[in-house]
Amino acid sequence: MAQNVNKLELSEENVSGLPKRSGTRLLRLAAKYFIATVCSAAVGSALSLIIIATLSNTKLGQRDFVVYWATGQLLAHHSNPYDATAILKIEHSVGFPSDRSAMLMRNPPWALPLVYPLGFLGPQMASLIWSLLLIASLVYSVYLLWDLHGRTRSNRYLLGATFGPALFCLMNAQVAPFALLGLVLFLRLHRTRPFAAGAALWFCALKPHLFLPFGVVLLAWIVMNRSYKLATGAATAIGVSCWIAWLLDAHAWSHYAQMVRSSRFKSDIIPCTSYLLRSWINPKAMWIEFLPAAVSCVWALFYFWRRRQEWDWTKQGSLLLLVSILAAPYCWLFDQTLAIPALMEGIYRTRSREILAILAFTSALVEVALMCNIWRPAAIYLWTYWTAPTWLIWYLIAYGSSNELWRERYFRAKNRLKSLSPHQMEIDSAQRFND
Secondary structure, X not given: OHHHHXXXXXXXXXXXXXXXXXXXXXXHHHHHHHHHHHHHHHHHHHHHHHHHHHHOXXXXXXXXXXXXXXXXXXXXXXXXXXXXXXXXXXXXXXXXXXXXXXXXXOOOHHHHHHHHHHHHOOHHHHHHHHHHHHHHHHXXXXXXXXXXXXXXXXXXXXXXXXXXXXHHHHHHOOOHHHHHHHHHHHHHHOOOOHHXXXXXXXXXXXXXXXXXXXXXXXXXXXXXXXXXXHHHHHHHHHHHHHHHHHHHOOOHHHHHHHHHHHOOOOOOOOOOHHHHHHHHHOOOOHHHHHHHHHHHHHHHHHHHHHOHHHOOOOOXXXXXXXXXXXXXXXXXXXXXXXXXXXHHHHHHHOOOHHHHHHHHHHHHHHHHHHHHHHHOOOHHHHOOOOHHHHHHHHHHHHHHXXXXXXXXXXXXXXXXXXHOOHHHHHHHHHHHHHO
């Protein structure tokens, strides 16, 4: 692993065997400072908004956190946690917009133990603790990924820690960082501590619709490798959480099913590929939103089967994860926080600062959309349909740029073109034609 990481830090000079030119050096330096500037600005603006939203009484009701706190309040009083009328009354008490319908927690009932403690806290204290837990989950996940890739001295991990959708997720206090932590723990522990790795997947089960192709391959991998300890860990964690949810609300599943039937899924405008597909073909046919996920599951099995002998969840699993996010039945911008492990795989693979600068720039565009959201509500959703496909395309480019043969040919051709005058290039072309 250390050898691979050291290779990632090699320069173009080492790959091509030719000296670097001052123009290339200046371009790399500009890319480096651009990345540092974008990361610093993103962290500064995000932390400022998080602090304001957490400590201000008037802003508490404008974050998605309010739904988790309201659900915890109902659980603490042994009430139906999916009661829209009761939820809306609690949400209005902390400044939730009066012109909006109730925001309900759509996570499965096994997520109820996660929000139950919030029912014993006031809104400000609960918001502060919740935000700190989310930030800690994101930072620790990035740290584990940095450690997983050999603890390189470069600061490339900052691109993961300042990823635009992740910062947006922290501002809204959504649970995606918890799912990210579970995913990273699985990647870290699945070889050495399979039971713990399986238990960590409980966090991923908070948003199961984002892991459909990933989960199909995981089941196939468990059967092929007979990793039943991992399956036992996952089943135990979900089983215990379901038991606790039953103790909190004996009718949790029936209440959840009733909420799903009466919810307005069809009318929600979701900035994802599946929603666009349904809008183009037939807006009333909900099954169309599940079509990309079904096709992706079939593709995922073929993808896994061809690589089953050398399967590596950190490497091959990265592409699988990005496809799962892209093809999810519904996926909000903050859910794309789960792309961080795959993007960091690409970050540590590529040697091109230009490619890293592209990721920093596209991530910054999410921040720009967030600022525009202040003047035009819902801009962050309407202007970011492009994000999920962009992360997949960027990863493929970064992965391709790490190919040794491709890089050697590319840089040799690039440096040769720079060293030839126009007249010499004509002579060289004529000689090749005559040969």
